[in-house]
Amino acid sequence: MSANNQRVLSRDVEATVIPAGDKVTLPSGSKVDITHRLGGNFTVVCDYGMFRILGTDADALGEETPDSAKTEAAAGGDDHEGPPSDEAVWDALKSVYDPEIPVNIVDLGLVYSMEVMEEASQYHVSVQMTLTAPGCGMGPAIAEDAKGRVESVPGVTSAQVDIVWDPPWTQDMITEEGKMELGLI
Incomplete structure (x- = not known):
């Protein structure tokens, strides 16, 4: 894993355990490696296992909200x-x-x-x-x-x-x- 994919969570974040699907909270200060940045979400691994973190929590990873998530939020106009x-x-x-x-x-x-x-x-x-x-x-x-x-x-x-x-x-x-x-x- 390259160093540019290593992160320390800046705050507690809700994550989904892969492949079980259970929701857990990864604590602030946890060291994670980002393995995928796809579909606006992040797949990370750490000492606790593999997890999916939603793009809405990108800030906890020190990342910007993915562009695809921003575009989708703007696309749902009522006109x-x-x-x-x-x-x-x-x-x-x-x-x-x-x-x-x-x-x-x-x-x-x-x-x-x-x-x-x-x-x-x-x-x-x-x-x-x-x-x-x-x-x-x-x-x-x-x-x-x-x-x-x-x-x-x-x-x-x-x-x-x-x-x-x-x-x-x-x-x-x-x-x-x-x-x-x-x-x-």
Whole structure:
């Protein structure tokens, strides 16, 4: 690990244990190594294990809030009329990462479907996704990230992200881009 990825937490910070998914508080003064800066969040390792720290707590790491998180916060303006663009929803989903794998959930082949539905001039997005392993405790955190990113897309009124297990995920579902990122091709 390079020295520029080593940090000392400047304050207590809520973190999610990887892969269990439990919430814990990492105390101020903890030494951590940042392993990933993806999707606006941080994956860190320390003497206590591996954790995900949300981008909203970047200051505790001595980092700026990631640009993608700033852009998403600004994108949800109320002046949008009409349905959200499918491309914008897919792009939002591509900004979500499994904290253990440096490839977005779309290119990992985890997103099985995305549907925009209109009801009374409001647009609801339904997403079905899976995980690389049924026992992954990070599933709810990843699904919540996806829900929040989709709801930040102009025109989206609400979103629901469901984790499904059929069909079971396999590495064959990874896109060519994802396989290149992982060094599989």
